[in-house]
Amino acid sequence: MELILTRTLARARAFDATAIVWTITAVLLVILIVGPTYFLVKESIFIPDEVGLIEVSGHYGLGNFIEVFTNDLYLSPIFWTVIVSISVGLLSVAVGALMAWAVARTDIPFPGMIRTGALLSFVTPPFLGAAAWVILAGPREGWLNHVYRWVTGAGPDSYIFDIFTMPGLIFVMALYVIPLVFIVALSGLNNISSDLEDASNIAGAGTLATMVGVTLPLVLPALFAGLILASLESMIIFSTPAMLAIPAGQHVMTTQIRAFMQSDDYQVGLAAAFALPMLIAAICLIWSRRKALGRRGYATIGGKGARRRPQKLGGYRWLAFALCVAPLGCSLLLPAAALGVTSIMKTYGGGLQLSNLTLEHYDFIFTNDAVSGSIWNTLLLGAMAATAGTLLAGMIAYISQRRLVRGHQFMAFLATVPIAIPGIVLAIGLFAAYTREPIVLYGTLWILFIAYLTKYLPIAFQTSNAALMSIHPELEECARILGANRLAVFAQITVPLFKAGLIASWILIFMPSIRELSSSVLLFTTKSKVVSVVILDFYEEGRLDIVSALGVMLMVITLFVVIIAYRILGRDFMRT
Amino acid sequence: MIKKVLGIALKSGVLLGLATSPAWAGGDLAMAKKEGKVVWYSSIALPIAQQMCNTFNEKKMGFECVLHRSGSGKLYKRWVQEAKSKIFEADILHTSNSGHFLTLQKQGVFIKYAPEGTEKFPAAFKGDGGYWTVLRSFAYVPAYNTTKVKAADVPTSWLDLLDPKWGGKIVNAHPSYSGSVSVGMSMLVKEFGWEFMDKLSDLKPRVVQSAVDTTTYLVRGEADITSGTASYNLFNAIKKGEKVKMLLPKEGVPFVVSPQAIFKSAPHPNAAKIFSDWLFSKEAQQILVERGLYVGHPGVKYPEGQVPLSELKLMTMSPEEATKMRNPIRDAFRKKFGV
Numbered sequence: 001m002e003l004i005l006t007r008t009l010a011r012a013r014a015f016d017a018t019a020i021v022w023t024i025t026a027v028l029l030v031i032l033i034v035g036p037t038y039f040l041v042k043e044s045i046f047i048p049d050e051v052g053l054i055e056v057s058g059h060y061g062l063g064n065f066i067e068v069f070t071n072d073l074y075l076s077p078i079f080w081t082v083i084v085s086i087s088v089g090l091l092s093v094a095v096g097a098l099m100a101w102a103v104a105r106t107d108i109p110f111p112g113m114i115r116t117g118a119l120l121s122f123v124t125p126p127f128l129g130a131a132a133w134v135i136l137a138g139p140r141e142g143w144l145n146h147v148y149r150w151v152t153g154a155g156p157d158s159y160i161f162d163i164f165t166m167p168g169l170i171f172v173m174a175l176y177v178i179p180l181v182f183i184v185a186l187s188g189l190n191n192i193s194s195d196l197e198d199a200s201n202i203a204g205a206g207t208l209a210t211m212v213g214v215t216l217p218l219v220l221p222a223l224f225a226g227l228i229l230a231s232l233e234s235m236i237i238f239s240t241p242a243m244l245a246i247p248a249g250q251h252v253m254t255t256q257i258r259a260f261m262q263s264d265d266y267q268v269g270l271a272a273a274f275a276l277p278m279l280i281a282a283i284c285l286i287w288s289r290r291k292a293l294g295r296r297g298y299a300t301i302g303g304k305g306a307r308r309r310p311q312k313l314g315g316y317r318w319l320a321f322a323l324c325v326a327p328l329g330c331s332l333l334l335p336a337a338a339l340g341v342t343s344i345m346k347t348y349g350g351g352l353q354l355s356n357l358t359l360e361h362y363d364f365i366f367t368n369d370a371v372s373g374s375i376w377n378t379l380l381l382g383a384m385a386a387t388a389g390t391l392l393a394g395m396i397a398y399i400s401q402r403r404l405v406r407g408h409q410f411m412a413f414l415a416t417v418p419i420a421i422p423g424i425v426l427a428i429g430l431f432a433a434y435t436r437e438p439i440v441l442y443g444t445l446w447i448l449f450i451a452y453l454t455k456y457l458p459i460a461f462q463t464s465n466a467a468l469m470s471i472h473p474e475l476e477e478c479a480r481i482l483g484a485n486r487l488a489v490f491a492q493i494t495v496p497l498f499k500a501g502l503i504a505s506w507i508l509i510f511m512p513s514i515r516e517l518s519s520s521v522l523l524f525t526t527k528s529k530v531v532s533v534v535i536l537d538f539y540e541e542g543r544l545d546i547v548s549a550l551g552v553m554l555m556v557i558t559l560f561v562v563i564i565a566y567r568i569l570g571r572d573f574m575r576t
Numbered sequence: 577m578i579k580k581v582l583g584i585a586l587k588s589g590v591l592l593g594l595a596t597s598p599a600w601a602g603g604d605l606a607m608a609k610k611e612g613k614v615v616w617y618s619s620i621a622l623p624i625a626q627q628m629c630n631t632f633n634e635k636k637m638g639f640e641c642v643l644h645r646s647g648s649g650k651l652y653k654r655w656v657q658e659a660k661s662k663i664f665e666a667d668i669l670h671t672s673n674s675g676h677f678l679t680l681q682k683q684g685v686f687i688k689y690a691p692e693g694t695e696k697f698p699a700a701f702k703g704d705g706g707y708w709t710v711l712r713s714f715a716y717v718p719a720y721n722t723t724k725v726k727a728a729d730v731p732t733s734w735l736d737l738l739d740p741k742w743g744g745k746i747v748n749a750h751p752s753y754s755g756s757v758s759v760g761m762s763m764l765v766k767e768f769g770w771e772f773m774d775k776l777s778d779l780k781p782r783v784v785q786s787a788v789d790t791t792t793y794l795v796r797g798e799a800d801i802t803s804g805t806a807s808y809n810l811f812n813a814i815k816k817g818e819k820v821k822m823l824l825p826k827e828g829v830p831f832v833v834s835p836q837a838i839f840k841s842a843p844h845p846n847a848a849k850i851f852s853d854w855l856f857s858k859e860a861q862q863i864l865v866e867r868g869l870y871v872g873h874p875g876v877k878y879p880e881g882q883v884p885l886s887e888l889k890l891m892t893m894s895p896e897e898a899t900k901m902r903n904p905i906r907d908a909f910r911k912k913f914g915v
Contacts, residue, residue, distance in 0.1 A: 053683045054660050073910060140745075141797040156724075164782060247782050249914035259915075262653050263752070264903070347818055348796045368626060370643060435661040443663035525658065526615070526644040526665050537646065540753070540785040541622065542792030 022405050025396060029414040032454040033421075036429025040279075043432045044272035051266040064273035074274070077251040081235055084170055084252060089231035091174045096181030096230075097223050099324045101211060104189035105197070107310040108320050115186075117328035122179035123558050124332065125515035126172075127239035127532065128551040131539055132335030133172050134243065135342055135548075137161035143338065164248040173240050175331040177233050181226040188222025189215070197311070207311045221292045228289040232282055236422035238518035239532070243539055253278055254424050254518060261428070261522055268432065275425040286420040336555065343548035361549035371550070374529040378514050379557075381445055381530060385452035386510035390502050392453070393460035398490055401468050402476070412461070419458040423518030426451060431522055443525045451519040456512055460505040467501020468494075500569060507565045511558065602692065603849030609638035611844035614851040616641060617655060619648040619671040619755060619834070620712065621788050621809055624867045631863060632854055639847045647786055648673040648755025652680075659685075659841070667848035670711055670836040673755030675899035677835045681707045686837040689849060691856040694872070700833070701872030703895075708837035711855060712869040715807040715888055716760030716830040718823040719791070724800040734764060734825045737803050738775040747790050747799035748781040750915070752906050756787045756832045760804050761909070762901035763830040763891045770908065776803060777912035794820045806832070811868025811882060828889035 044065070048058040068074045099118070103111040136143050139162040148160050162168055196218070200210040216223075238254040245252055251259065253274060260271035313320055341352065343361055350356035365371045393415060399405060400412035418426070430451055434441035441447040471494065479489045495502070517532040524533045531554060538546045608614075618625045622645045629641040646654070648671035655666055669680070680686060686707040694702065694709050701710040718737055720730065724745075731737050737746070751758040764772055782799055784790060790802040791809045795818045807829075810822050836855065838848045854860055861873035870885050878884060893901075 053656055053680070053685070076914075138796070138798045140799070246915050247784060249780065249783050251915050255915075259752070262650060264649065264653065264906075347816055348792070350817070370645070435657070440661055440663070442661045443658060443665070525654070525663070526617075540647075540789065542784065542786065542789030543622075544792070544796075 022399070025392070025399070025411060028392065029411065032450060032457070033414060033417060035433045036426060036454075037421075039432035040272050040275060040425065040429035043268050043428070044276050046269050048266045048269065056266055064269040068270055068273045074256065074270075077253050077256040078277075080166065080245075080250055081253040084166065084173065084241075085231040085235040087170045088173045088177055088234035089227045091170065092177040092181045092230045093185075093223055093227045095174070095327055096178045096226065097185045097219070099178070099327070100182050100185035100189055101215065102313075102320050102324055104186055105194070105211070105215065105311050106207075106313045106320065107317060108313060108324065109317055110321065114321075114324045114328070117325070117332060118179040118182045120559070120562065121176065121328055121331040122183065123511055123562060124176065124335070125239075125517075125532070125551075125554060125558075126176040126237065127243060127515075127517060127535060127539075128339065128554065129176055129331055129335050130172050130240045130243040131535070131544065131547050131551060132338040133163050133168075135338040135544060136334055137163040137168065139164065141348075164244060166245070166248065166250065169241060169244045169248070172244060173234050173237065175327060176240075177230045178327050178331070180233065181230050184226040184229060185219060185222055188219045188225075191222075192218050201311075207313065210311065224292045225289045228285050228292070232285045235278065235285075236282065236424065236518065238424050238521060239536065242521075242536065254422075257424050257428070258521060261431075268428070271428055272432070275422075275428050278422055279420070279425050282422055282425075283420045336552075339548040339551040339555070341548075342544055343552050345545065348544075361545045362553075364546060365549050365553065370529065371534055371546075374531050374534045375553070377445060377528060378531040381448055381452060382510045382513040384445075384449050385456065385513045386506045388449075389453050389457055389460045389509040390464075390505040393457055393505055394464045394495075394498075394502055395490075397461055397464035397468050398494060401465065402473060404486060412465075415461040416458050418454045421454070423451070423455055423516065424522065426454060427519040427522040430454075430519070442523070443527065445528045447523050448520060448528060448530065451523055452509070452513045452516055455516070455519060456509040459508050459512075463505045463508055464498070464501050467498045467504070471497050504565075504569055507561060507569075511561055514557065515554065602853065603846035605638070605846070605850060608844070608846035608850050611639060611847045613640040613642050614844050614847035615644065615665050615667045616851070617644050617646075617651045617666045617669050617671075619646065619651055621806075621812075624808075624864070624869075627863060627867075628855065628860060631860070632851065635854075637850065639844070639850075641851060647753040648676065648758075649753050652676045655839075664839070664841040664843055666839055667842035667844050668836060668838050668852060670834060671755050672832050672834040673758055673898070673902070674833060674835055674895040675758070675902045676755070677703065677708050677837060678895040678899050681705070681837070685840055687840050687842075687845075689838050689852065691849075692853040693858075694856050696874055697856075697872030698874075700892075703835055703837075708835040709852075709856065710833040710872055711836040712808075712864045712871055713831060713833040714756070714869055715890070716756050716763075716787075716804045716832050717807045717810065718801065718803055718825065719794055719805050719810050719820055720801040720823060721794045721797055721799070722819045722821050724797060731801075731823060732826055734768065734772070734827055736825075737801070738772070738779070740779070742801055743779045745800040746776075746779050746781045747793040747802045748776065748783055748913070749787040749790050749804065750783055750785050750913075751902075751909050753785040754787040755834070756806050757804060758902055758905060759832050759893065759898050760787075760830040761905050762898055763893050764804075765901070765905065766893070766897075767827060767891065773908055773912055781913070783913050783915055791820065804830075807883075808868035815868075815881065822883070824883075824888070826889075828891045831888075831890040831892050 045060045045062065046058055047061050047063045048056050050057045099114065102108045103114050108114070137145065139145060139159045142159070142161055142163065144161050145159040148154065149156070149158065163172065196214050197210050200214045205213065236254065238258065241252040241255050242258070246255060257271045257274050260267040260274065344357050344359065345352070346356045346358045346360070396411050396415045400408040430447055431442065434447050441450065475497070476489045476493050479493050515532055516530070517536065520530050520533050521536065524530060531550060535547050535550050538550070616629070625643050625645045629643045632641045644666070651669065651671050652673065655669065658665060688706045690706050691709055697709070703709065718731065718734070749757045751761050761773070781803065782793065784793060787804065787806045788809050790805040791813050793799040794802055794805070795813050807822060810820060813820050836852065838845070838852060842848045856873065858873055858875045861871040862876045864871050865876045866879055868882060
């Protein structure tokens with residue numbers, strides 16, 4: 001300790017970097033958030049008059065909004081986005097909350113397994129699930145439909161599952177939102193002591209009556225928060241609709257936005273006009289969620305002070321277990337099997353025979369320059385975004401918690417704002433902002449880096465914030481009194497103390513970054529392809545074999561990261 | 577506009593290589609080696625494009641072929657977007673949408689270049705004005721899965737495809753994404769009227785992005801029949817042992833030519849020319865032919881099982897017409913098929 005203090009003292013005399021840090025952080029936040037938002041709004045009111053190949057001239061007006069909100073072609077994606085978000089929200093809250101209740105409050109067998117399963121399906125990229133469900137539940141050749149025909153002896157044209165429908169889309173989307181609701185509801189439940197439930201039991205109420213009459217009202221705010229998160233996720237997701245809704249002949253807002261951006265005509269304005277209402281809806285959802293949760297924000301976990309006594313399910317224990325495992329089986333086991341098998345088959349028609357097995361698809365993804373380059377890009381970007389995001393978020397959290405500068409609330413606010421910016425909306429903003437002078441980032445990894453950094457800054461910020469809260473400022477004050485400046489104190493006192501929080505931040509940025517698609521799909525160029533984009537490309541070429549091989553690889557990487565995180569941080573690292 | 581593009585290109589120094597020699601002269605190998613690589617924006621199916629690149633790279637010419645493979649529509653859009661951002665990565669464009677080539681040529685973004693030996697190619701394989709040459713061509717054909725469709729039900733006319741019995745069992749690719757679908761659909765609408773598209777959309781076809789994907793849908797048995805796929809892709813699936821078959825409607829089949837051109841803004845102009853020369857050489861053209869494509873080189877030998885070009889009744893369309901039809905087709909498709 002003494003050594004540290006002497007060292008910090010020596011550095012303190014050099015200079016005090018507070019002002020510099022503040023400036024850098026502020027500038028970064030402007031580049032990451034303010035710039036893209038400004039250009040998003042600007043594009044949305046820009047009406048092109050003359051569109052040359054390179055130069056576009058036009059005037060400003062509300063024409064884009066009028067076009068988007070009066071043309072039936074564009075109203076239908078809006079309508080379906082609303083339907084899908086609400087359906088997925090309700091479905092996943094119903095299932096996710098029941099699962100959470102069963103795990104937190106009953107004597108269900110293997111609760112740890114269910115928790116781990118939920119965590120694993122939470123980190124599984126949804127687009128892999130979508131691709132796998134095409135293999136599983138395509139109406140004609142889906143595995144499950146084969147099973148159905150084999151069991152019932154139905155004719156070759158009959159089927160019970162058709163994944164290329166809106167219900168199919170809602171089902172697959174819900175599979176990957178359920179774990180999110182599960183985690184939120186579980187932490188809500190863990191927060192509430194079971195004294196009241198015990199009282200209800202003692203007074204003679206049964207398991208069901210207690211759950212409905214006591215537990216449910218207590219967790220209602222958490223459930224509402226879960227519903228909003230789930231609906232928001234479903235509104236802004238691009239990958240699953242791109243894979244399932246387009247073959248079904250229906251756009252949702254995100255896929256329509258990409259269609260605008262890819263049009264031969266200049267339709268960036270229409271895309272922006274489509275994106276702004278999405279942004280506003282997202283902000284409203286986040287705001288109402290805050291209202292519901294009070295001032296706790298993301299930190300739904302406090303101490304685990306209260307004891308909990310499990311409700312006895314009796315004979316229903318195994319039924320409950322089966323019901324909890326079903327959605328996990330559908331989001332994890334079946335997809336993994338579908339992708340695993342497809343990735344080693346030579347021809348689709350050949351079936352599972354020894355002569356039809358091959359490793360050529362794996363060989364392809366590691367030897368094809370474009371594909372292996374994208375794997376490298378993905379890992380590099382993930383590491384870059386995670387490192388920069390952790391540092392930035394840690395710094396902002398530190399500054400705002402310790403109230404170091406005036407306007408610290410503003411910095412904290414800016415670091416939280418991106419949570420309400422849907423990925424594809426952010427991408428249009430970045431695209432509009434950084435494809436023109438003075439800063440041209442399009443065509444480089446940097447624009448993707450900024451997208452990932454912005455998108456995942458809030459989660460890192462909240463993690464750091466929660467971790468910092470547990471560190472009492474007295475140690476820092478001690479160093480300050482001895483003459484160390486803020487930066488030195490931060491680096492040598494604070495950082496070592498909240499290492500775990502920083503590592504958690506890093507992982508929480510890295511994991512979603514390596515599967516990010518909704519921003520990447522608009523921002524990638526030839527030199528800057530990432531794995532998710534390559535997977536979508538191959539999916540759109542119908543190359544499910546290569547999609548499967550890449551999917552298996554991505555799943556293995558994710559699993560690897562999860563195991564490392566478990567090792568370092570323990571099971572609770574996702575609880576932020 | 578031309579001046580503008582040229583200006584940009586000159587400013588970024590990419591035309592230095594050209595400045596020393598007339599645009600129509602062949603590439604200089606020494607300079608190409610210095611350039612180090614050639615970037616090929618190509619819409620040809622990935623395994624084939626990759627094979628072309630790999631074969632070329634094995635020759636160790638001193639510069640590498642770098643492939644960027646995507647759909648015709650996406651490649652066009654991407655190049656335009658990159659040009660707007662003053663990013664010039666692409667040396668060569670090769671897609672199946674000849675309309676795009678006409679648009680770009682009018683903007684003056686291509687150099688005039690006739691790859692070595694192409695003077696002996698049939699006229700249909702050479703673009704007007706010498707800005708582009710057709711690298712490969714194929715027919716846009718309907719096809720079916722032989723385990724799903726009974727012999728008696730096999731269509732003999734394009735109009736047979738509109739029978740309600742195919743409802744929900746037919747797959748169709750998207751004209752905004754796929755150049756061959758854009759051109760193929762244009763010819764069919766020209767032949768049979770807009771009614772053809774109306775009736776096709778009544779069948780509620782599965783809509784996929786790429787024309788390549790329609791074949792995989794058939795192969796997987798997820799669709800019984802497709803209203804149009806690229807013949808070369810089908811040829812390869814059949815060669816692989818998949819249970820699919822080509823349909824040759826009596827009215828003929830749209831013939832889709834896929835041009836190739838070198839950008840004025842090419843950052844590796846010499847490498848681009850040398851690579852182009854190779855792509856049109858007998859060796860490269862023979863690879864394309866083995867993969868089920870039709871080419872202009874008179875010396876190639878078509879593989880067994882390939883329908884000779886002379887046996888196909890071809891529908892054709894000029895790039896001008898294809899350009900005119902492009903947006904109406906895309907918009908009508910969007911309205912009728914929903915996406």
